[in-house]
Amino acid sequence: MCVTCGCSSDDVRISGGAHAGEHEHVLPDGTVVRHAHHEHAHAHSHDHAHSGDHDHDHDHDHDHSHGHGHGHGHGHGEEPADRGRGIVELEAEILAKNDLTAAQNRGWLGVRGIVCVNLMSAPGAGKTTLLARLIREAGVPVSVIEGDQETENDARRIREAGAPAIQINTGKGCHLEANMIATGLRELAPKPGSLVVVENVGNLVCPALFDLGETARVVILSVTEGEDKPLKYPHMFRVADLVLLSKVDLLPHLAFDKAACIANVRKVAPRAQILELSATTGAGMTALVAWLTSLRTRLEADRTA
């Protein structure tokens, strides 16, 4: 039960930090309502500035202490009288439903010690080619959730490379959402301690917005794309934990300014790691596997903490 408002749901999650007091109620039909209770203690300090030629100084500070008890209407039938106009304050996060499912996915993965990577890029950056190689070199069992608008081609390629894969066709959808991953994980049933890679829909815009419950987000930028991609699609690059600069075997044939590209990534995502990689020659694969192993170490540390 919510201790502040007495909302009767048992599924209350209180998030700390900057949003302390903000919490979610899961209604019986699965609806997630998120709201905050604010206890405002306003200390008003009025400083009166006198214009004119006063030769005397007087300071008077009025310290009013107002205790505002804000009753928010959450549909519990206890509306204050001044809400007669029918205004209902909701303060509901639009993505709350997705974020709650993502948190559940994260918990499901965490207790099983499964590292889950959300792999995102523009179409054709080499996600599937990289995956086919990673399956052989990861050192742990790999399974894959493939997101594409249409066709089962990518899942077939992954299965041919020796890993279980399920394909999610989003139809008109441009990204994967947390509930799709929840379904995917149930079907895929990955082994404890394994690696799950979610190959998101090839798109540098929409997937950035949706938390899937992944352990980390990897964004691939191939050197056949422009150096300014991070600046053109900042929402995507800023959420990256790792940026893979891929197809670096092609660099001798291109006028790609690698230093400028890396500077652009740094500008948008100052904390992201950057690795150079070629799935064709295998350059950078060892570093990628080491990075994935570091995720596992951190996950294990969190489990035992």
Place this chain on the structure above:
Amino acid sequence: MHELGITRSIVAIAAESAGGLRVKRVIVAIGELSGIDADAVRFCFDICAKGTVVESAKLEIERVPGRGRCAACELEAALTTPYGACAACNAPLRVIGGEELKVKAMEVDDVRDMRV
């Protein structure tokens, strides 16, 4: 077009909180740095609301301007992109405003009869 899904969620949140009452107005906050196009949400709203208690409700969108704070010197600045460097010390700015994506409030026919 993730705005379609976002707009569906806006309508769902309002409809589910309305307890069967007709919703006359929905007030949402969309931050300038949220990655959501407010015009696209406006475009989708009537279609998504059709056939629900939110149908024919007025959608009001409050735009929240982007704001960042320097990780090093705490200086705050306006942001038009979800990243930026501090004008004083060139350290990266952390986004502190403009990512909002909320249904703030709604207006229903008569709140006193409302129950969920």
